[in-house]
Amino acid sequence: MAEPGETLLGGQEGGPVAAPCTLVIFGAAGDLARRKLVPALYNLSLDGVLPPSFAVVGFARREMGDEEFRAAGREGVDRFSRRVADAERWAGFERSLFYVTGSFGDPAAYQALRKRIEEIEPGFGIPGNRIFYLSVPPGEIVTCVQHLQAAGLLKRDAPGEPFSRVIVEKPIGHDLASAREIDGAVAAVCGERQIFRIDHYLGKETVQSLLVMRFANSIFEPLWNQKYIDHVQITVAEEEGVGTRANYYEGAGALRDMVQNHILQVLCLVAMEPPFEMTADVVRDQKVAVLKCLRAIPRGEDLERHVVRAQYAAGFQHGVEVPGYRREDRVKADSTTETYVALKAFVDNWRWAGVPFYLRTGKRLPKRASEIAVQFKDVPQMLFNASGTPIEPNVLAIRIQPDEGLSLRIATKLPGPRVRIYPVKMDFRYGSTFGDQSPEAYERLLLDVMAGDATLFMRRDAVEASWSWVNEILEAWQARGSRYLPEYPAGSWGPVEADRLIEADGRGRAWRTL
Numbered sequence: 001m002a003e004p005g006e007t008l009l010g011g012q013e014g015g016p017v018a019a020p021c022t023l024v025i026f027g028a029a030g031d032l033a034r035r036k037l038v039p040a041l042y043n044l045s046l047d048g049v050l051p052p053s054f055a056v057v058g059f060a061r062r063e064m065g066d067e068e069f070r071a072a073g074r075e076g077v078d079r080f081s082r083r084v085a086d087a088e089r090w091a092g093f094e095r096s097l098f099y100v101t102g103s104f105g106d107p108a109a110y111q112a113l114r115k116r117i118e119e120i121e122p123g124f125g126i127p128g129n130r131i132f133y134l135s136v137p138p139g140e141i142v143t144c145v146q147h148l149q150a151a152g153l154l155k156r157d158a159p160g161e162p163f164s165r166v167i168v169e170k171p172i173g174h175d176l177a178s179a180r181e182i183d184g185a186v187a188a189v190c191g192e193r194q195i196f197r198i199d200h201y202l203g204k205e206t207v208q209s210l211l212v213m214r215f216a217n218s219i220f221e222p223l224w225n226q227k228y229i230d231h232v233q234i235t236v237a238e239e240e241g242v243g244t245r246a247n248y249y250e251g252a253g254a255l256r257d258m259v260q261n262h263i264l265q266v267l268c269l270v271a272m273e274p275p276f277e278m279t280a281d282v283v284r285d286q287k288v289a290v291l292k293c294l295r296a297i298p299r300g301e302d303l304e305r306h307v308v309r310a311q312y313a314a315g316f317q318h319g320v321e322v323p324g325y326r327r328e329d330r331v332k333a334d335s336t337t338e339t340y341v342a343l344k345a346f347v348d349n350w351r352w353a354g355v356p357f358y359l360r361t362g363k364r365l366p367k368r369a370s371e372i373a374v375q376f377k378d379v380p381q382m383l384f385n386a387s388g389t390p391i392e393p394n395v396l397a398i399r400i401q402p403d404e405g406l407s408l409r410i411a412t413k414l415p416g417p418r419v420r421i422y423p424v425k426m427d428f429r430y431g432s433t434f435g436d437q438s439p440e441a442y443e444r445l446l447l448d449v450m451a452g453d454a455t456l457f458m459r460r461d462a463v464e465a466s467w468s469w470v471n472e473i474l475e476a477w478q479a480r481g482s483r484y485l486p487e488y489p490a491g492s493w494g495p496v497e498a499d500r501l502i503e504a505d506g507r508g509r510a511w512r513t514l
Contacts, residue, residue, distance in 0.1 A: 018044075018450035019163070020053035020126050022117055026144055027135035028058025028069065028099065032169070034076035036200075037133070038097075040442035042077050042085070045093045049447060053125040058099040059113055069099035082440060096124065104140050110151035117153070128162030130154075131449055135169050137248075138178065142185040149189045156190050167196045167449055170261045172458075174251065175474065176467040183460045196449050197458040201262040201370075203441030205430060206404045208456070210269045210372075211283075213398070213406070220396075221274070223376070225351045230393065231505075232270060233358045233373040233512055234263055237365040241312065241322060241490070242339065246330035254341040255309070258361040260470045264291065265458065266400075267357055270372060271347050280454040284462065291465035295346040299476045305504065306345075307473055308486070308497045309338035312364035315490030322364065322490045336485055339363040342498040343473075344505075358502055360511065364490035369514040370400035378507070390508065392423040397512075404438055405429035 023041075025033050044050045058069050073094065077085045100116050102109025121128065132154060134144055145166065148154035154164050166186060173179030186195055201207055214220055223229070236258055242249045249257065268287035275282045297306050313324040325331060325339050340362030347357065376394040395409045407427040414420040430438050448456060488495040493511065502509050 018049060018051045018054075018447055019129055019452070020051045021129035021131055021163075021450055022055045022057060022121060022124075022126050023131045023133060023446075023450075024057045024059055024113070024117070025133045025135060026059050026104065029060035029062040029064060029072075030135060032135045033058065034072055035080045036440070036442045037135070037446070038073040039077050039081035040440055040446055042073075042081060042090070042093055043083055043439065043443050044447060046083060046086075046089060051450065053127070055096045055098065055120050055124050055126060057113070057117060057120065058097070059102060059109075060099075061101070061103050063101050064099050066098050070094040070097045073097055104136060104144050104147070107147055107150060110147045110153065114151050114153050129164075130162070131165045131167065133167040133169075138171055138173055138182065141168060141172075141182050145186050145189050154189055157194055163194070163452070164190065165194045165196060165449060165452075166190060167198050170197070170199055171252065171256060172197060172261075172463050173467065174256060176464065176471045179463055179467045183463065187460070192460060193452075193454065195460070196454060197460075197463060198445055199261050199265055199458055200441040200445065201400070202265055202456045202458075203443075203445040204400055204404070205438040206398055206400045206406070207266060207269065208444070210266075210398065211278075215274055226353050226355045228376055229355055230375045230377045230507070231356045231358060231509065233371075233375070234266055234270070234360075235373075235512070235514060236263060236361040236370045237367060237493075237514060238361070238363045239317065239365060239368040241364050242325060242328050242331065246328055249339075250331060250335060250337050253309075253337045254339055254361050254363070255470060255473060259341060259343070259359060260466050261458070263359050263361060264466045264469075265462075266372060267345070267347075267359070268462075270374075271352055271357070273351070278455070280457075281459075283455050284459045288459065288462050288465060289349075290347055291462060291469065293347045293349045293352075294469045295348045296469070297343070297345075297473050297476070299472075299479070303473075303476050303480075304497070305501065306343060307476075308340075308342045308495065308501050309477070310340040310362075310486040310488050310495040310497065311335075311337070312339050312362070312490045313487040315364070315492065317364065317366075317491040324487070324490070325363075334483065336482060338485060340365075340488060340494050340498070342494065342501055344501060356505065358511070360494065360498060362488075362494055365493060366491055367514065369402065371512070371514055372398040372400070373512050374398075391421050393508075395512075403429060403431070405431075 025037060027033065041056060074085060074090060098120055100113050102112060132148060134141055136144060145154065157163050173182050214224060268290045271290045272286040275286050311325040315322060326333055326335055342360040345357045345359060374396040378393055379391060391411050396406065398406045405428045407425045409423050409425050411421050412424050414422045445456060486495040486497050499511065502511055
């Protein structure tokens with residue numbers, strides 16, 4: 001039962017209840033499984049929320065046996081888990097880990113996978129419920145789904161029958177047409193309620209808390225509109241460079257990699273209307289409504305007043321010299337792939353008319369940090385700022401990572417006989433208040449899939465609506481055919497063009513320093 005005053009996202013009293021199932025991880029030999037998925041499952045096991053009838057089957061091209069897969073999982077837990085591995089608890093957990101070697105395009109491999117699953121499930125008392133996590137490149141999704149169907153592993157759910165579900169990792173396609181192709185192929189095999197399009201940002205504790213902050217506190221929602229809010233900034237800053245992801249990143253860039261999914265989904269949570277109940281479809285209806293209200297980015301000369309793209313140049317991070325993007329391994333010497341993008345977006349509806357949403361993301365910035373900052377309008381120029389000296393505006397800042405929490409900047413009087421205004425920050429930190437480290441995003445999201453709760457997952461219409469908006473920008477860039485992009489030194493907060501984009505709107509607007 002829920003505690004007094006407790007309301008659950010997704011409307012499930014007592015929290016998500018995981019059903020007995022087999023989780024099959026495609027691409028199980030990759031970094032995602034080692035760094036995120038196996039550690040998340042181990043922590044769920046420690047918390048006692050995994051179903052007693054549960055098994056994990058890894059599936060990938062790399063030759064590996066069960067013991068080697070378990071050893072790789074233990075190494076991932078030791079290095080990346082928020083809690084260290086306990087020898088006794090790990091020994092109990094690893095008995096549920098298995099591995100099958102096979103190529104994603106080989107029909108025989110799927111028959112071998114099916115045979116192994118059918119051998120494993122009776123020993124764990126699993127009634128045939130299966131979840132297929134497709135941690136594979138976008139181009140492999142259709143192949144995997146079709147072979148799963150042909151092998152009899154994936155089919156539409158029917159009443160009274162064991163369920164089958166598919167988790168699709170982002171990015172879903174590289175443009176609107178490819179996203180529709182993938183969505184169509186998956187929909188031909190299983191129903192929308194069986195498809196979980198995962199975006200780990202939506203599983204972060206602070207992102208989930210956005211709806212609680214807005215709709216469970218009467219001090220915010222009456223002010224959450226164009227009458228009182230001057231603008232909103234959403235920043236996702238990455239400290240590292242392209243690293244080993246150059247092959248993927250060259251075909252993606254910051255707009256596809258971060259804006260199309262992570263940032264637009266966060267924007268939806270900031271801007272959405274109150275849902276009438278906390279169920280998956282109702283919440284997702286309100287998020288899609290925001291995407292459909294996004295004003296199209298203008299083309300031609302007006303494009304640069306709304307969108308800035310750039311690449312990091314050589315520079316220093318923490319005193320270490322690092323190369324520019326075009327000098328990275330496996331990056332073309334004449335690449336025009338953006339590693340930084342800043343946008344000015346508008347949500348054209350009654351609540352947000354005229355309020356700019358400034359979005360930015362980039363690699364090789366000074367620190368890894370993500371933040372939503374809501375800046376309220378200035379007070380009238382009288383009383384305490386009648387002399388013309390502006391009072392710093394009120395800002396509500398929600399920190400997604402690191403140091404999850406939120407702060408509110410307000411004006412107060414400095415002690416003394418004179419009236420001197422000074423900004424102070426009221427600060428809330430999850431770690432300080434609740435003690436334990438917050439669960440990782442994948443812990444919540446995997447548990448939700450096992451429970452069949454899709455509230456925090458992207459629906460097909462949301463994926464296609466976000467791609468539709470982003471496609472306009474991609475096509476405009478292609479039409480311009482720029483050979484060189486603005487640059488910013490590695491270790492800086494981005495190009496001067498991005499500063500001009502926000503400063504051009506006046507009223508002291510500037511990017512926040514995180």
